[in-house]
Amino acid sequence: MAEPPPARVCVAAIAGAFGVRGEARVKSFTAEPEAFASYGPLETEDGARRFDARITRPVSGGFAARLSGVATREQAEALKGLRLYAARDRLPALDEDEFYHADLIGVEVFDTGGASLGRVRAVQNFGAGDVIEVVGAGRPVLLLPFTRAAVPTIDLSARRIVADPPEEIGAPEDDAEDEAASR
Structure with a gap:
Protein backbone atom coordinates (compact mmCIF):
# COMPACT_ATOMS: atom_id res chain seq x y z
CA MET A 1 0.00 0.00 0.00
CA ALA A 2 1.36 3.45 -0.91
CA GLU A 3 2.44 5.78 1.86
CA PRO A 4 0.42 8.99 2.20
CA PRO A 5 2.22 12.20 1.29
CA PRO A 6 3.76 14.11 4.19
CA ALA A 7 1.32 16.40 6.00
CA ARG A 8 3.89 19.22 5.96
CA VAL A 9 6.39 20.45 3.39
CA CYS A 10 9.65 22.29 4.07
CA VAL A 11 9.28 25.76 2.53
CA ALA A 12 12.23 27.68 3.99
CA ALA A 13 15.22 27.63 6.33
CA ILE A 14 16.58 30.22 8.70
CA ALA A 15 20.13 31.21 7.75
CA GLY A 16 20.74 33.45 10.78
CA ALA A 17 20.04 36.95 11.98
CA PHE A 18 19.78 40.01 9.75
CA GLY A 19 20.59 43.37 11.27
CA VAL A 20 20.23 44.22 14.94
CA ARG A 21 16.43 44.44 15.36
CA GLY A 22 15.44 40.78 15.41
CA GLU A 23 14.96 40.07 11.73
CA ALA A 24 15.96 36.64 10.45
CA ARG A 25 17.67 35.84 7.15
CA VAL A 26 15.43 33.26 5.48
CA LYS A 27 16.22 31.09 2.45
CA SER A 28 13.08 30.13 0.54
CA PHE A 29 12.52 26.74 -1.10
CA THR A 30 9.26 27.68 -2.84
CA ALA A 31 8.77 28.12 -6.59
CA GLU A 32 7.78 31.74 -5.97
CA PRO A 33 10.48 32.63 -3.42
CA GLU A 34 8.49 35.22 -1.46
CA ALA A 35 5.45 32.94 -1.16
CA PHE A 36 6.79 30.99 1.84
CA ALA A 37 5.59 33.74 4.19
CA SER A 38 1.98 33.39 3.03
CA TYR A 39 1.80 29.66 3.86
CA GLY A 40 1.97 30.21 7.62
CA PRO A 41 1.91 29.62 10.34
CA LEU A 42 5.23 27.91 9.73
CA GLU A 43 6.52 25.23 12.10
CA THR A 44 9.89 23.82 13.00
CA GLU A 45 10.54 20.24 11.94
CA ASP A 46 9.66 18.90 15.39
CA GLY A 47 6.52 21.07 15.52
CA ALA A 48 7.65 22.62 18.82
CA ARG A 49 7.66 26.21 17.51
CA ARG A 50 5.34 28.11 15.21
CA PHE A 51 5.98 31.39 13.45
CA ASP A 52 4.06 33.86 11.37
CA ALA A 53 6.53 35.36 8.88
CA ARG A 54 6.50 38.79 7.27
CA ILE A 55 9.12 39.57 4.65
CA THR A 56 10.72 42.97 5.22
CA ARG A 57 13.11 43.05 2.25
CA PRO A 58 15.07 40.88 -0.16
CA VAL A 59 18.68 40.21 0.87
CA SER A 60 21.54 38.26 -0.66
CA GLY A 61 20.52 34.59 -0.81
CA GLY A 62 16.98 35.12 0.46
CA PHE A 63 14.89 37.50 2.50
CA ALA A 64 14.99 39.41 5.75
CA ALA A 65 11.84 38.52 7.65
CA ARG A 66 10.15 39.25 10.94
CA LEU A 67 9.11 36.06 12.71
CA SER A 68 6.46 36.19 15.43
CA GLY A 69 7.99 35.86 18.88
CA VAL A 70 11.46 36.89 17.70
CA ALA A 71 12.39 40.37 18.92
CA THR A 72 16.19 40.45 19.18
CA ARG A 73 19.20 39.67 17.04
CA GLU A 74 20.22 37.00 19.56
CA GLN A 75 16.84 35.28 19.29
CA ALA A 76 17.05 35.32 15.49
CA GLU A 77 20.63 34.01 15.52
CA ALA A 78 19.59 31.17 17.86
CA LEU A 79 17.19 29.94 15.13
CA LYS A 80 19.97 29.52 12.54
CA GLY A 81 19.68 26.20 10.73
CA LEU A 82 16.01 25.60 11.54
CA ARG A 83 13.87 24.44 8.64
CA LEU A 84 10.36 25.86 8.41
CA TYR A 85 7.43 23.70 7.37
CA ALA A 86 3.98 24.59 6.08
CA ALA A 87 0.86 22.45 6.24
CA ARG A 88 0.32 20.80 2.84
CA ASP A 89 -3.24 22.10 2.63
CA ARG A 90 -1.90 25.68 2.73
CA LEU A 91 0.21 25.13 -0.39
CA PRO A 92 -0.98 25.75 -3.95
CA ALA A 93 -2.32 22.88 -6.05
CA LEU A 94 0.21 21.34 -8.40
CA ASP A 95 -0.04 20.80 -12.13
CA GLU A 96 0.05 17.24 -13.44
CA ASP A 97 3.83 17.18 -14.00
CA GLU A 98 4.80 19.03 -10.81
CA PHE A 99 5.91 17.44 -7.56
CA TYR A 100 6.86 18.52 -4.08
Whole structure:
Protein backbone atom coordinates (compact mmCIF):
# COMPACT_ATOMS: atom_id res chain seq x y z
CA MET A 1 0.00 0.00 0.00
CA ALA A 2 1.36 3.45 -0.91
CA GLU A 3 2.44 5.78 1.86
CA PRO A 4 0.42 8.99 2.20
CA PRO A 5 2.22 12.20 1.29
CA PRO A 6 3.76 14.11 4.19
CA ALA A 7 1.32 16.40 6.00
CA ARG A 8 3.89 19.22 5.96
CA VAL A 9 6.39 20.45 3.39
CA CYS A 10 9.65 22.29 4.07
CA VAL A 11 9.28 25.76 2.53
CA ALA A 12 12.23 27.68 3.99
CA ALA A 13 15.22 27.63 6.33
CA ILE A 14 16.58 30.22 8.70
CA ALA A 15 20.13 31.21 7.75
CA GLY A 16 20.74 33.45 10.78
CA ALA A 17 20.04 36.95 11.98
CA PHE A 18 19.78 40.01 9.75
CA GLY A 19 20.59 43.37 11.27
CA VAL A 20 20.23 44.22 14.94
CA ARG A 21 16.43 44.44 15.36
CA GLY A 22 15.44 40.78 15.41
CA GLU A 23 14.96 40.07 11.73
CA ALA A 24 15.96 36.64 10.45
CA ARG A 25 17.67 35.84 7.15
CA VAL A 26 15.43 33.26 5.48
CA LYS A 27 16.22 31.09 2.45
CA SER A 28 13.08 30.13 0.54
CA PHE A 29 12.52 26.74 -1.10
CA THR A 30 9.26 27.68 -2.84
CA ALA A 31 8.77 28.12 -6.59
CA GLU A 32 7.78 31.74 -5.97
CA PRO A 33 10.48 32.63 -3.42
CA GLU A 34 8.49 35.22 -1.46
CA ALA A 35 5.45 32.94 -1.16
CA PHE A 36 6.79 30.99 1.84
CA ALA A 37 5.59 33.74 4.19
CA SER A 38 1.98 33.39 3.03
CA TYR A 39 1.80 29.66 3.86
CA GLY A 40 1.97 30.21 7.62
CA PRO A 41 1.91 29.62 10.34
CA LEU A 42 5.23 27.91 9.73
CA GLU A 43 6.52 25.23 12.10
CA THR A 44 9.89 23.82 13.00
CA GLU A 45 10.54 20.24 11.94
CA ASP A 46 9.66 18.90 15.39
CA GLY A 47 6.52 21.07 15.52
CA ALA A 48 7.65 22.62 18.82
CA ARG A 49 7.66 26.21 17.51
CA ARG A 50 5.34 28.11 15.21
CA PHE A 51 5.98 31.39 13.45
CA ASP A 52 4.06 33.86 11.37
CA ALA A 53 6.53 35.36 8.88
CA ARG A 54 6.50 38.79 7.27
CA ILE A 55 9.12 39.57 4.65
CA THR A 56 10.72 42.97 5.22
CA ARG A 57 13.11 43.05 2.25
CA PRO A 58 15.07 40.88 -0.16
CA VAL A 59 18.68 40.21 0.87
CA SER A 60 21.54 38.26 -0.66
CA GLY A 61 20.52 34.59 -0.81
CA GLY A 62 16.98 35.12 0.46
CA PHE A 63 14.89 37.50 2.50
CA ALA A 64 14.99 39.41 5.75
CA ALA A 65 11.84 38.52 7.65
CA ARG A 66 10.15 39.25 10.94
CA LEU A 67 9.11 36.06 12.71
CA SER A 68 6.46 36.19 15.43
CA GLY A 69 7.99 35.86 18.88
CA VAL A 70 11.46 36.89 17.70
CA ALA A 71 12.39 40.37 18.92
CA THR A 72 16.19 40.45 19.18
CA ARG A 73 19.20 39.67 17.04
CA GLU A 74 20.22 37.00 19.56
CA GLN A 75 16.84 35.28 19.29
CA ALA A 76 17.05 35.32 15.49
CA GLU A 77 20.63 34.01 15.52
CA ALA A 78 19.59 31.17 17.86
CA LEU A 79 17.19 29.94 15.13
CA LYS A 80 19.97 29.52 12.54
CA GLY A 81 19.68 26.20 10.73
CA LEU A 82 16.01 25.60 11.54
CA ARG A 83 13.87 24.44 8.64
CA LEU A 84 10.36 25.86 8.41
CA TYR A 85 7.43 23.70 7.37
CA ALA A 86 3.98 24.59 6.08
CA ALA A 87 0.86 22.45 6.24
CA ARG A 88 0.32 20.80 2.84
CA ASP A 89 -3.24 22.10 2.63
CA ARG A 90 -1.90 25.68 2.73
CA LEU A 91 0.21 25.13 -0.39
CA PRO A 92 -0.98 25.75 -3.95
CA ALA A 93 -2.32 22.88 -6.05
CA LEU A 94 0.21 21.34 -8.40
CA ASP A 95 -0.04 20.80 -12.13
CA GLU A 96 0.05 17.24 -13.44
CA ASP A 97 3.83 17.18 -14.00
CA GLU A 98 4.80 19.03 -10.81
CA PHE A 99 5.91 17.44 -7.56
CA TYR A 100 6.86 18.52 -4.08
CA HIS A 101 10.38 17.31 -3.35
CA ALA A 102 9.14 15.87 -0.05
CA ASP A 103 6.83 13.52 -1.97
CA LEU A 104 9.77 12.03 -3.90
CA ILE A 105 11.89 11.13 -0.86
CA GLY A 106 11.85 7.38 -0.24
CA VAL A 107 10.29 6.49 -3.60
CA GLU A 108 11.89 3.44 -5.24
CA VAL A 109 13.66 4.08 -8.54
CA PHE A 110 13.86 1.46 -11.31
CA ASP A 111 15.72 1.50 -14.60
CA THR A 112 13.78 1.07 -17.85
CA GLY A 113 14.39 -2.69 -17.69
CA GLY A 114 12.72 -2.94 -14.27
CA ALA A 115 15.87 -3.37 -12.13
CA SER A 116 15.90 -1.43 -8.87
CA LEU A 117 18.41 1.42 -8.70
CA GLY A 118 17.54 2.32 -5.09
CA ARG A 119 15.43 4.95 -3.39
CA VAL A 120 15.36 8.73 -3.63
CA ARG A 121 17.32 10.10 -0.68
CA ALA A 122 17.17 13.79 -1.61
CA VAL A 123 16.40 16.28 -4.34
CA GLN A 124 19.27 18.74 -4.77
CA ASN A 125 19.80 21.85 -6.84
CA PHE A 126 23.40 22.94 -7.34
CA GLY A 127 22.45 25.76 -9.69
CA ALA A 128 21.89 23.94 -12.98
CA GLY A 129 18.52 22.37 -12.21
CA ASP A 130 17.15 19.72 -9.89
CA VAL A 131 19.00 16.45 -9.38
CA ILE A 132 17.58 13.39 -7.63
CA GLU A 133 19.96 11.53 -5.35
CA VAL A 134 19.34 7.77 -5.47
CA VAL A 135 20.90 5.37 -2.96
CA GLY A 136 20.82 1.59 -3.12
CA ALA A 137 22.29 -1.16 -0.97
CA GLY A 138 25.95 -1.63 -1.80
CA ARG A 139 25.82 0.83 -4.71
CA PRO A 140 27.40 4.24 -5.10
CA VAL A 141 25.10 7.25 -4.93
CA LEU A 142 23.47 7.92 -8.30
CA LEU A 143 22.75 11.56 -9.18
CA LEU A 144 20.16 11.88 -11.93
CA PRO A 145 19.12 15.11 -13.63
CA PHE A 146 15.46 15.63 -12.81
CA THR A 147 14.39 15.94 -16.43
CA ARG A 148 11.78 14.11 -18.46
CA ALA A 149 14.56 12.40 -20.47
CA ALA A 150 16.34 11.00 -17.40
CA VAL A 151 13.20 10.45 -15.29
CA PRO A 152 10.41 9.68 -17.76
CA THR A 153 7.91 8.15 -15.31
CA ILE A 154 6.86 9.20 -11.83
CA ASP A 155 3.95 7.34 -10.25
CA LEU A 156 3.55 8.67 -6.74
CA SER A 157 0.44 6.59 -6.06
CA ALA A 158 2.51 3.43 -6.64
CA ARG A 159 5.63 5.06 -5.05
CA ARG A 160 7.61 4.19 -8.20
CA ILE A 161 9.94 6.15 -10.46
CA VAL A 162 11.35 4.87 -13.75
CA ALA A 163 14.72 6.38 -14.66
CA ASP A 164 16.77 6.25 -17.83
CA PRO A 165 20.19 7.49 -16.70
CA PRO A 166 22.09 9.43 -19.36
CA GLU A 167 24.89 7.39 -20.92
CA GLU A 168 27.60 9.59 -19.38
CA ILE A 169 26.22 8.84 -15.90
CA GLY A 170 25.42 5.16 -16.44
CA ALA A 171 23.54 2.93 -14.05
CA PRO A 172 25.42 1.72 -10.96
CA GLU A 173 25.54 -1.85 -12.37
CA ASP A 174 27.20 -0.51 -15.53
CA ASP A 175 29.94 1.09 -13.40
CA ALA A 176 30.59 -2.21 -11.60
CA GLU A 177 30.78 -4.08 -14.92
CA ASP A 178 33.16 -1.47 -16.39
CA GLU A 179 35.38 -1.71 -13.30
CA ALA A 180 35.47 -5.53 -13.44
CA ALA A 181 36.29 -5.48 -17.17
CA SER A 182 39.23 -3.11 -16.62
CA ARG A 183 40.99 -5.49 -14.20
